[in-house]
Amino acid sequence: MSESTDPASPAGQIAAGYAFAGPALDLGALLWDGACRPDLQIRIPLSMLNRHGLVAGATGTGKTKTLQLVAEQLSANGVPVFLADIKGDVSGISVPGVANEKVTGRAADVAQEWEATGFPCEFYALGGIGTGIPVRATVTGFGPVLMSKVLQLNQTQEQSLGLIFHYADSKGLELIDLKDLRAVVAFLVSDQGKAELKGIGGLSTVTAGVILRALTAFEQQGAGEFFGEPEFDTSEFLRTSADGRGLVSVLELPAVQDKPQLFSTFLMWLLADLYADLPEVGDVEQPKLVFFFDEAHLLFNGASKAFLESITQTVRLIRSKAIGIFFVTQTPKDVPADVLAQLGNRVQHALRAFTPDDAKALKATVKTFPNSPYDLEELLTGLGTGEAVVTVLSENGAPTPVAATRLRAPQSRMGPVEPAALEQAVKSSPLYLRYAEAVDRESAYEKISAEQAAAEAQAEAAAAAAAAEKQAKEQAKEEQKTARGAPKPDPSLAEQMVGSGLFRSLARSVGTQLGREISRSLFGTAKRRR
Numbered sequence: 001m002s003e004s005t006d007p008a009s010p011a012g013q014i015a016a017g018y019a020f021a022g023p024a025l026d027l028g029a030l031l032w033d034g035a036c037r038p039d040l041q042i043r044i045p046l047s048m049l050n051r052h053g054l055v056a057g058a059t060g061t062g063k064t065k066t067l068q069l070v071a072e073q074l075s076a077n078g079v080p081v082f083l084a085d086i087k088g089d090v091s092g093i094s095v096p097g098v099a100n101e102k103v104t105g106r107a108a109d110v111a112q113e114w115e116a117t118g119f120p121c122e123f124y125a126l127g128g129i130g131t132g133i134p135v136r137a138t139v140t141g142f143g144p145v146l147m148s149k150v151l152q153l154n155q156t157q158e159q160s161l162g163l164i165f166h167y168a169d170s171k172g173l174e175l176i177d178l179k180d181l182r183a184v185v186a187f188l189v190s191d192q193g194k195a196e197l198k199g200i201g202g203l204s205t206v207t208a209g210v211i212l213r214a215l216t217a218f219e220q221q222g223a224g225e226f227f228g229e230p231e232f233d234t235s236e237f238l239r240t241s242a243d244g245r246g247l248v249s250v251l252e253l254p255a256v257q258d259k260p261q262l263f264s265t266f267l268m269w270l271l272a273d274l275y276a277d278l279p280e281v282g283d284v285e286q287p288k289l290v291f292f293f294d295e296a297h298l299l300f301n302g303a304s305k306a307f308l309e310s311i312t313q314t315v316r317l318i319r320s321k322a323i324g325i326f327f328v329t330q331t332p333k334d335v336p337a338d339v340l341a342q343l344g345n346r347v348q349h350a351l352r353a354f355t356p357d358d359a360k361a362l363k364a365t366v367k368t369f370p371n372s373p374y375d376l377e378e379l380l381t382g383l384g385t386g387e388a389v390v391t392v393l394s395e396n397g398a399p400t401p402v403a404a405t406r407l408r409a410p411q412s413r414m415g416p417v418e419p420a421a422l423e424q425a426v427k428s429s430p431l432y433l434r435y436a437e438a439v440d441r442e443s444a445y446e447k448i449s450a451e452q453a454a455a456e457a458q459a460e461a462a463a464a465a466a467a468a469e470k471q472a473k474e475q476a477k478e479e480q481k482t483a484r485g486a487p488k489p490d491p492s493l494a495e496q497m498v499g500s501g502l503f504r505s506l507a508r509s510v511g512t513q514l515g516r517e518i519s520r521s522l523f524g525t526a527k528r529r530r
Helices: 010-016 046-051 063-076 101-109 144-151 155-170 178-188 194-200 205-220 234-238 260-277 305-321 356-367 376-382 419-427 444-485 493-499 501-508 513-522
Strands: 024-032 035-045 053-056 081-085 121-126 133-135 248-252 289-293 323-329 345-348 387-391 403-407
Touching: 010 024, 010 035, 024 046, 024 063, 035 046, 035 403, 046 323, 046 345, 053 063, 063 081, 063 289, 063 323, 063 403, 081 260, 121 260, 121 419, 144 155, 144 205, 144 260, 144 305, 155 178, 155 194, 155 205, 155 305, 178 194, 178 205, 178 444, 234 260, 260 289, 260 305, 260 323, 305 323, 356 376, 376 387
Parallel strands: 053 323, 053 345, 081 248, 081 289, 121 133, 121 248, 289 323
Antiparallel strands: 024 035, 024 403, 345 387, 387 403
16 A cells, blocks of 8 residues: 555545545645645535635735636536636636646646536626626615725714714615715705704714715715616525526626725625525535635725624624635735634645745744644745645534645636627626616605705795895885975865965855855856846
8 A cells, every 4th residue: 555545644644634425626636745646635525615715825826716616616516606806817717618738737637537618607897897797786785884994984984974874764865876975964064954963973074074075086986886776686696507507606897906995895795785685594515605705805904993893793604694705815814813713714825935024924824724744834835836735624614634735727718708708798698687777766865955955945935035025115115205205286276265365255254145146156156147
């Protein structure tokens, strides 16, 4: 019996730790004593994929190919997969690979029966920026904690934003897109809205200004496209194809790769939404979905305490909903300790030790592995492309021995598909018509605008009525003043006669016969002649 097959040998003991009874994914063949041992296979139990994992390694060591390899086998076993394609080179998973000398040589090294195979895929894009089915979220669905993270708010500002969300919810003001949020913030510091929050803390003008400026900067990055309706239903990621294979959902991110904080936070929203919607199922034979979070260090850079707590809680609890998460990054130290402690499956590619910081990171990485017969510091700096140090959880949940592994070759294309083929795949999807066109319905912005317009119209009407009343009063005063200063009219002939001395004299003699005759003559009643 050779040392490689002797169960008592170190290599045999390592391989025995990967001899699982149930369904498992094949990662590759054991590396021992500088040689590849194709008879000693390294595997990962399918039932343990919801215990999360880490794929780490320096740039160019093969991390992307590892996640492609694992995604292919998950799909083949009927498990849906989500891949964040940062660089645009994962789309090739949808078409068969091309055999060449390098691929066939790798397959022979690890005893792999390689066959060119494409896998069922859907392609998505954040808000439709880039080629893919648009994935949108509403501001309400995104929530104040994630929004604070992406706006880079401090703790006080984050609390104020939470208060704004609470107010909008209580008043039935739907926060669909960014203009809705901006409208509510502006309203709450206006003369009309200041009193609304006094009972629960209020909103300072300074904080509101910070939030509004951050929203403006966020929109200038193109974020306005990501928020709106129809909001994407994350259960779409849980589907299988007609032939029973798991659907591979590829989120195309090259168009926004210069906005890492944005897409990493958006990916966190996807996980949080899945967590909120799925029922508890406990341990299962295979996960409902495995989620690969590429460039994971970008998610944690500058994260607030509340955000880190949210991530840690999501990672810890989502396992019971049969969701597995694999973080893909350069070194384990990129992931916070509380999150790293939840990652039971590890695939560590080569690390570099060119600088003192690199050497420190290497020592820290070695300490995260179980005890091993390997000299891990030497091994991790000497691994070739497509080779990794592996430890996973066995079927009973115990860590397997550390195994240096030469990984299998993916069966799909190791590179992107042509742009025309990608666009055709997107537009032929039944989901495209459902999500392609944005809808802008009445929400907080329209409601607040309508209320403010009505208030302005009412104020204008009241002002116009007051002005008219004032003008009427002034006109009446002017008329009275004019009337007092006007000359008296000339008396009529009758008035002149009555007021004259002759008339008064005649009146005194009216009792006489002559007076009566004159009097009658004056009033038209002449003396009757006989």
